[in-house]
Amino acid sequence: xxxxxxxxxxxxxxxxxxxxxxxxxxxxxxxxxxxxxxxxxxxxxxxxxxxxxxxxxxxxxxxxxxxxxxxxxxxxxxxxxxxxxxxxxxxxxxxxxxxxxxxxxxxxxxxxxxxxxxxxxxxxxxxxxxxxxxxxxxxxxxxxxxxxxxxxxxxxxxxxxxxxxxxxxxxxxxxxxxxxxxxxxxxxxxxxxxxxxxxxxxxxxxxxxxxxxxxxxxxxxxxxxxxxxxxxxxxxxxxxxxxxxxxxxxxxxxxxxxxxxxxxxxxxxxxxxxxxxxxxxxxxxxxxxxxxxxxxxxxxxxxxxxxxxxxxxxxxxxxxxxxxxxxxxxxxxxxxxxxxxxxxxxxxxxxxxxxxxxxxxxxxxxxxxxxxxxxxxxxxxxxxxxxxxxxxxxxxxxxxxxxxxxxxxxxxxxxxxxxxxxxxxxxxxxxxxxxxxx
Numbered sequence: 001x002x003x004x005x006x007x008x009x010x011x012x013x014x015x016x017x018x019x020x021x022x023x024x025x026x027x028x029x030x031x032x033x034x035x036x037x038x039x040x041x042x043x044x045x046x047x048x049x050x051x052x053x054x055x056x057x058x059x060x061x062x063x064x065x066x067x068x069x070x071x072x073x074x075x076x077x078x079x080x081x082x083x084x085x086x087x088x089x090x091x092x093x094x095x096x097x098x099x100x101x102x103x104x105x106x107x108x109x110x111x112x113x114x115x116x117x118x119x120x121x122x123x124x125x126x127x128x129x130x131x132x133x134x135x136x137x138x139x140x141x142x143x144x145x146x147x148x149x150x151x152x153x154x155x156x157x158x159x160x161x162x163x164x165x166x167x168x169x170x171x172x173x174x175x176x177x178x179x180x181x182x183x184x185x186x187x188x189x190x191x192x193x194x195x196x197x198x199x200x201x202x203x204x205x206x207x208x209x210x211x212x213x214x215x216x217x218x219x220x221x222x223x224x225x226x227x228x229x230x231x232x233x234x235x236x237x238x239x240x241x242x243x244x245x246x247x248x249x250x251x252x253x254x255x256x257x258x259x260x261x262x263x264x265x266x267x268x269x270x271x272x273x274x275x276x277x278x279x280x281x282x283x284x285x286x287x288x289x290x291x292x293x294x295x296x297x298x299x300x301x302x303x304x305x306x307x308x309x310x311x312x313x314x315x316x317x318x319x320x321x322x323x324x325x326x327x328x329x330x331x332x333x334x335x336x337x338x339x340x341x342x343x344x345x346x347x348x349x350x351x352x353x354x355x356x357x358x359x360x361x362x363x364x365x366x367x368x369x370x371x372x373x374x375x376x377x378x379x380x381x382x383x384x385x386x387x388x389x390x391x392x393x394x395x396x397x398x399x400x401x402x403x404x405x406x407x408x409x410x411x412x413x414x415x416x417x418x419x420x421x422x423x424x425x426x427x428x429x430x431x432x433x434x435x436x437x438x
Contacts, residue, residue: 069126077131340380354392
């Protein structure tokens with residue numbers, strides 16, 4: 001506003017001109033506004049980036065006056081700036097625009113100019129500045145979003161799972177909780193026709209869910225309230241313990257959500273059934289292969305047994321034939337022996353047993369019987385042939401040969417008796433049970 005004096009009258013004329021802020025000091029001012037508590041400078045947003053289409057509610061004064069500035073930490077910062085319908089989806093530019101409009105409308109100086117009595121120590125404008133202080137800072141806003149009172153931490157109940165469509169129900173829950181991770185893109189739950197690979201990828205993402213949600217906004221006591229370093233350390237230690245507990249509870253909640261979805265997912269049920277069917281098929285194939293091997297072994301064993309049985313039967317048959325042949329041979333030998341003995345007896349009887357005197361008859365008869373007993377059929381045949389050609393001389397020669405053999409046998413018999421006597425004497429002397437003497 002510029003004041004100008006009219007030369008034709010003594011009155012003053014006031015005229016408004018639009019002035020654009022420029023210069024290094026203004027640039028430094030904008031930079032300081034975008035500087036966070038860690039000293040990291042965020043990308044400054046130009047005035048053109050601010051969403052000028054957003055307009056705050058003109059009837060927000062009743063709500064703002066209902067707030068207690070001393071309880072600013074319990075207030076809904078998004079509602080204070082008129083962004084309760086957007087909440088975490090509101091862009092930084094939109095938050096800045098809402099804050100500026102609130103300042104232009106509710107600044108204490110503006111209200112004083114209108115004649116309103118303002119108590120700066122207990123004025124609702126403090127709630128607006130606190131809302132901007134929290135939502136205008138990236139880290140503080142994230143801390144507040146982590147405990148957003150409008151966020152629904154509940155999980156679907158068993159009745160909900162059985163009553164509603166699985167994909168529609170759990171898609172809402174997973175989409176709601178996907179805001180807590182910085183990993184992008186977040187895989188979608190999908191539909192009933194998804195492949196096993198996409199389903200496994202989805203559940204792997206959520207079982208390995210990395211949540212940035214933290215609970216420093218709800219610290220019971222600020223570290224800065226400590227009077228000395230030791231007290232501040234103790235406060236920070238207590239706060240960290242509470243945050244860790246809440247973080248653990250949050251991760252258990254996410255895990256329970258994923259478990260509920262996994263156990264109720266009809267695709268997982270189908271995949272498990274396919275796995276069971278495949279295992280059963282493999283098991284049946286294995287059992288059939290084992291049965292086939294066993295049958296093959298039994299068949300081979302049976303064939304081997306039958307083969308051994310046939311070989312045994314053939315061997316027995318051959319043995320029977322052999323025994324039969326031997327028996328026939330023995331019978332033939334017996335018949336031949338019987339025949340040759342009869343020929344010998346008849347020949348000797350016909351020639352009077354080849355005696356020169358009657359006293360030798362018995363002796364020659366005994367000798368004839370001994371020949372029949374001692375000689376084989378072949379020997380008898382040869383003897384009969386010799387008797388037919390040689391007659392008495394052959395018989396007497398055989399008799400003399402037998403007598404000489406008898407004398408030699410008697411001497412051998414006496415020698416055997418002498419050896420037996422020696423063994424008995426040695427046994428008694430040495431006390432031995434048996435001694436072999438060559």
